[in-house]
Amino acid sequence: MSCRPRAIGQCREAGKTPTISPDYAGVTVPANIAPLNFRILDAGRAYLVVIRSDQGQPIRVFSKSGQVRIPLRDWHALLDANRGKDIFFDVHVQDADRQWTRFLPIANTVAQEDIDGTLVFRFMKPLYNWWRQIGVYQRTLADYDTSVLLHGRSFGGGCLNCHSFVGNKPDTLSIALRSATHGSDTLLAHDGVVDRIGAKWGYTAWHPSGALAVYSINKVTQFFHAGGMEVRDVADLDSALLCYRVEDRKATSPKDLADKDRLETYPAWSPDGRYLYYCSAPILWKDRNTVPPENYDKVRYDLRRIAYDAARDQWGRAEMVLSAEQTGRSILLPRISPDGRFLLFCMCDYGCFPVYQPSSDLYIMDLASADRQFHKLSVNSEFSESWHSWSSNSRWIAFSSKRQGGLFTRTYLSYVDSEGIAHKPFVLPQRDPTYYDSLLETYSVPELVSGPIRVSPSRLAHASRSRPSVTPAIPITGASPKAAPSDPWKERE
Amino acid sequence: MALRNEDKGVVPESRNRVPTSDLLTFSPSYLLFFALAFVYLWLAVEPHLIYYSFGTILPDAPQFAGGWAFLRDCAGTPGGLVAYTSGWLSQGFYRSWLGAVEIVLAGLCIAELSRRHLARAGLRRASIPACLPAIAMFLIYSQYKHPLIPCLAVSLGLLLSLVFERWALRQPLVRIAACCLLAAVGFCIGGGGTLLLFVVLTAIWRLLAHRDWLTTCVALPAGVAIAWLLAEYAFLIPGGQALASLAPFSPVLMVGMDTPLKVLMCLLYAATPLAVLLALIGRNLLVRWKHKAKPVAKKTKAKDRHIPAKRKTAPLWAFAKASLSALPIALMAVGLYLGRDELRKPYVLSNCYSRQGRWDRILDLNRRLPKDRNNPFVNHDLIRALYHTGRLPYDLFRYPLNPHALLLTHEQRESDLTQQKLCNIFLELGHVNMAEKLASELLATKSHFGPALEKLGWISIIKGHPETARVYLNALRRDLVHRGTAESLLRGLDRGFTPEQAAYFDRIHSCMWEQTTAITGTEPVDETLTALLERNPHNKMAFEYLMACHLLTGQVDQIAKNIHRLADFDYQGMPTLYEEAMLVYYGSRQMTVDLAGTGIRPETFQRYLTFVRVQSTLQPHNQQDVLARLIRDFGSTYFFYYSFGRVGLQ
Numbered sequence A: 001m002s003c004r005p006r007a008i009g010q011c012r013e014a015g016k017t018p019t020i021s022p023d024y025a026g027v028t029v030p031a032n033i034a035p036l037n038f039r040i041l042d043a044g045r046a047y048l049v050v051i052r053s054d055q056g057q058p059i060r061v062f063s064k065s066g067q068v069r070i071p072l073r074d075w076h077a078l079l080d081a082n083r084g085k086d087i088f089f090d091v092h093v094q095d096a097d098r099q100w101t102r103f104l105p106i107a108n109t110v111a112q113e114d115i116d117g118t119l120v121f122r123f124m125k126p127l128y129n130w131w132r133q134i135g136v137y138q139r140t141l142a143d144y145d146t147s148v149l150l151h152g153r154s155f156g157g158g159c160l161n162c163h164s165f166v167g168n169k170p171d172t173l174s175i176a177l178r179s180a181t182h183g184s185d186t187l188l189a190h191d192g193v194v195d196r197i198g199a200k201w202g203y204t205a206w207h208p209s210g211a212l213a214v215y216s217i218n219k220v221t222q223f224f225h226a227g228g229m230e231v232r233d234v235a236d237l238d239s240a241l242l243c244y245r246v247e248d249r250k251a252t253s254p255k256d257l258a259d260k261d262r263l264e265t266y267p268a269w270s271p272d273g274r275y276l277y278y279c280s281a282p283i284l285w286k287d288r289n290t291v292p293p294e295n296y297d298k299v300r301y302d303l304r305r306i307a308y309d310a311a312r313d314q315w316g317r318a319e320m321v322l323s324a325e326q327t328g329r330s331i332l333l334p335r336i337s338p339d340g341r342f343l344l345f346c347m348c349d350y351g352c353f354p355v356y357q358p359s360s361d362l363y364i365m366d367l368a369s370a371d372r373q374f375h376k377l378s379v380n381s382e383f384s385e386s387w388h389s390w391s392s393n394s395r396w397i398a399f400s401s402k403r404q405g406g407l408f409t410r411t412y413l414s415y416v417d418s419e420g421i422a423h424k425p426f427v428l429p430q431r432d433p434t435y436y437d438s439l440l441e442t443y444s445v446p447e448l449v450s451g452p453i454r455v456s457p458s459r460l461a462h463a464s465r466s467r468p469s470v471t472p473a474i475p476i477t478g479a480s481p482k483a484a485p486s487d488p489w490k491e492r493e
Numbered sequence B: 001m002a003l004r005n006e007d008k009g010v011v012p013e014s015r016n017r018v019p020t021s022d023l024l025t026f027s028p029s030y031l032l033f034f035a036l037a038f039v040y041l042w043l044a045v046e047p048h049l050i051y052y053s054f055g056t057i058l059p060d061a062p063q064f065a066g067g068w069a070f071l072r073d074c075a076g077t078p079g080g081l082v083a084y085t086s087g088w089l090s091q092g093f094y095r096s097w098l099g100a101v102e103i104v105l106a107g108l109c110i111a112e113l114s115r116r117h118l119a120r121a122g123l124r125r126a127s128i129p130a131c132l133p134a135i136a137m138f139l140i141y142s143q144y145k146h147p148l149i150p151c152l153a154v155s156l157g158l159l160l161s162l163v164f165e166r167w168a169l170r171q172p173l174v175r176i177a178a179c180c181l182l183a184a185v186g187f188c189i190g191g192g193g194t195l196l197l198f199v200v201l202t203a204i205w206r207l208l209a210h211r212d213w214l215t216t217c218v219a220l221p222a223g224v225a226i227a228w229l230l231a232e233y234a235f236l237i238p239g240g241q242a243l244a245s246l247a248p249f250s251p252v253l254m255v256g257m258d259t260p261l262k263v264l265m266c267l268l269y270a271a272t273p274l275a276v277l278l279a280l281i282g283r284n285l286l287v288r289w290k291h292k293a294k295p296v297a298k299k300t301k302a303k304d305r306h307i308p309a310k311r312k313t314a315p316l317w318a319f320a321k322a323s324l325s326a327l328p329i330a331l332m333a334v335g336l337y338l339g340r341d342e343l344r345k346p347y348v349l350s351n352c353y354s355r356q357g358r359w360d361r362i363l364d365l366n367r368r369l370p371k372d373r374n375n376p377f378v379n380h381d382l383i384r385a386l387y388h389t390g391r392l393p394y395d396l397f398r399y400p401l402n403p404h405a406l407l408l409t410h411e412q413r414e415s416d417l418t419q420q421k422l423c424n425i426f427l428e429l430g431h432v433n434m435a436e437k438l439a440s441e442l443l444a445t446k447s448h449f450g451p452a453l454e455k456l457g458w459i460s461i462i463k464g465h466p467e468t469a470r471v472y473l474n475a476l477r478r479d480l481v482h483r484g485t486a487e488s489l490l491r492g493l494d495r496g497f498t499p500e501q502a503a504y505f506d507r508i509h510s511c512m513w514e515q516t517t518a519i520t521g522t523e524p525v526d527e528t529l530t531a532l533l534e535r536n537p538h539n540k541m542a543f544e545y546l547m548a549c550h551l552l553t554g555q556v557d558q559i560a561k562n563i564h565r566l567a568d569f570d571y572q573g574m575p576t577l578y579e580e581a582m583l584v585y586y587g588s589r590q591m592t593v594d595l596a597g598t599g600i601r602p603e604t605f606q607r608y609l610t611f612v613r614v615q616s617t618l619q620p621h622n623q624q625d626v627l628a629r630l631i632r633d634f635g636s637t638y639f640f641y642y643s644f645g646r647v648g649l650q
Helices: A072-081 A457-464 B020-024 B028-045 B047-051 B068-075 B080-094 B096-120 B132-142 B148-167 B172-209 B213-235 B239-244 B259-292 B294-304 B309-313 B315-325 B327-338 B344-356 B359-368 B376-388 B392-398 B416-429 B432-444 B450-462 B466-476 B483-495 B499-511 B525-535 B540-552 B556-568 B576-588 B602-616 B620-634 B638-644
Strands: A011-013 A038-040 A046-053 A059-063 A086-094 A100-102 A106-110 A118-124 A134-140 A146-151 A159-166 A169-178 A186-190 A193-197 A204-206 A212-225 A232-245 A250-252 A262-269 A275-282 A302-309 A314-322 A330-336 A342-348 A361-366 A374-376 A385-390 A396-401 A410-415 A442-449
Touching (some): A046 A072, A059 A072, A118 A159, A134 A159, A146 A457, A159 A442, A193 A457, A212 B432, A275 A330, A330 A385, A342 A385, A457 B213, B028 B047, B028 B096, B028 B327, B080 B148, B096 B132, B096 B148, B096 B259, B132 B259, B172 B213, B172 B239, B172 B259, B315 B327, B344 B359, B344 B376, B344 B416, B376 B392, B376 B416, B376 B540, B392 B540, B392 B576, B416 B432, B416 B540, B450 B466, B450 B483, B450 B499, B483 B499, B576 B602, B576 B638, B602 B638
Antiparallel strands (some): A046 A059, A118 A134, A134 A146, A169 A186, A186 A193, A212 A232, A262 A275, A302 A314, A330 A342, A342 A361, A361 A374, A385 A396
């Protein structure tokens, strides 16, 4: 393959757009995204793609295999020069008779706004009871550079998850660890220093001030479905939200966030720090040990919020934002845009784990509207969409989608305009256009952050094997006797 | 480099140089040993049985997939490149002859490197002791383990040590730097095992042959420290864990090995360093002794002058020489004899046959097995073979049985082998989601596993998820052995499947559980099988397995409850074991049997009456005789099994 320009004589017109993989047609891209390398699926013996826009030199890419790998520098120059404009991909295919055919151009749009420069994600094979390789990685979105932040092999093949940040800033990072050898705790990295907190944080939301974090504790259980598309299912037999203050190194449990008769999870702060949004559902089973719990398929979470006064460290009363009764669905994973305007969440038929629910779709609520109108985003597919995050300028979202067949989660990026309309999403670009065709791992929990994580992987690795430097007392005790877990889905204290 | 005082026992460097002819000489017996080893490995061990054990019976066997991504992942851990190479070579085990060639070449490599070390240490006839690591390796293979990774790690350590010795660097700083570099390279490529061997051998050479305390005390610890730092900061794994990787004391390396095998594994690592150590010590002592004995030696030489030279080549010496040459073969034979286990090969053979669907072979194998022992996995394969040959409701009790064998319920935590076998049988039964779960778990715990990928490809097609199937099959295309299957299925997705493939999909699909019933995977066997029958009453496998479950657990009432299902199938009359179970059922309730109505044959009924009559004569004084008669005449019937809780086998 070469990107040297080749001259083409007469061309037939195909009269249609080419078929390419991944689908990078009609998408809106940031100027600082890596090249959208793709593969032309229309049969031919040679291919020429010309990428052009109003300003700047067109990029010509020639290929014999159909794989189009766009030069990085030229790509960025072209996109940067054409913010707010369309770019066109003119695809030409030479057939066996050496006749060139030109397809209708693929039109994409370059947004004015950039996307955050780094994506942090969890990378692993579809998870059942056992695993071997789980890692949290960071990827520079302007190119393809990917590096490990922390891998399970650093601490005896353990599991790690629930990475979260303060806003979209990379300075503060928390990651939860689960390890039979080194214990289940949480790493807190701040300005390059790593502490190990002797508590297992679940889903975590940092207050914008960075002074405290609200995290869930979940008695998670996994079970399976004898039939149907998705084999796995997850239920929280019990859950609650706790609040950890960094300075005091203490955990507290506000009453409304740890109701014994309800399941609280998925905290999310408003950007001004005045409200904590979270999901809450009534516990529909008497026995909190039986798996699967009775009525597991009737659990539907409400979306609630509770006021918080940071100056006085006081909590208000919980209030309903959107009820499951109103929607008939389970409302999960609230995330508020950094400008405070929109609330992005997902809804599925039941339960607490949307990534295992093909019915899970993304919705957006306009918090500025009087009646909190919400609508389903057009980015959804027939499979699960979930694990979404905002960029710091509130114009981009990254989310997990299983649209490639229903099993493998990939990260998609979508532009959200000022009216809350999400544009056609595109899969995270890769150097190899065929990368996703045989990728057995999933990209999970994509988080957009404004820059690379500075804490060194070796420090995180050392901390993952060290003893806790902070051991806050947990204000909630479990009703069931403590027992060593036999699998990663069982809660440990 | 001029050495110091010979009186101190330091061997002059000129003596460190071994004549090229010695380095290149292969004695005929040396080659004969490896030739015989090849024949034995090829025809007796049959390495393709080891291939079929990869990932299951040998859960930590190295995997291999083509492409840069897999290579990059392997290179990201210490010893990963050796594992990668081993994985690539292991694909050759698919063909027994090729696997035998690879094993012998690996043995030759390690033997040759050992021989060069020993020759350099002054042992002129070094071939024999040099064979010890190869002997250890071949004996480990005879036990159906797979020590290729440690063999390569050891070979690399031997090679690096030889290279360092050959360099003969004069400058201390350069020597230290070279030592550190080789240690780091060895660690990255071959893990802690290579590093250990390199460090130990280099220390032995440096101290005993060169009196080089500087290298021993500075460079070697520095090399280990560099490896530690690489582990902690480059590979991001604990230093201790990294240094133990591929080392003889690593628990991963010794998993599933009994004490004799562990000893052999240690011998693989330790034989050459020990031999070099002894050779150098012996050489140093000899030099000292010769120096002290010089005047005496002159006198003895005068005496010896009159001894005819011919006496030194006496027949005794030739016999001793021949015996020594045959020693490797003798050691190997003794090792094979001491380690023999008549059940070891059948175990892996059964696994291989079941993977290949060679059901008749499994039945033949089980007929030859000792009657007083059984293995749940072999039993499981047997039951499956009986089903596929149409003999399950007839011949089940002709073999020793383990009730857990049906769906391998004997383990608290499912082993990889259990997962694979259950995946296969669940797929056949139509329990497709559980098959998917098991295959996915197998895949999640391995970097690459062709059989699981293949199963997941089939499952995704059956469930109507072609895009997911493509991902699995595209990944499977990187598997050297399974590539053809992947391409066939991908072609099928694009252009249509063959009639056989389509028939298979249709059959499984017709049995597939469709309701999204929540399960944990620990449901009772009969409950699962009954649910599958509810889904499709014509699921013959589920029916026969359900009945087998009831037979094995003595639930004759359940046999009676399900006997009506025979009408859903094409049996020519009621199968014998079901007849016998029904008679037991009627007998236990003292019910009258309407032969015509029940479909039980009169001869079966007569046999039952005879059994009952003979059994009723059982008394303490004639127990042996009556039992012997019952075993002879009714040992393979359900009557006997139900009465005595076991199969009556002679």
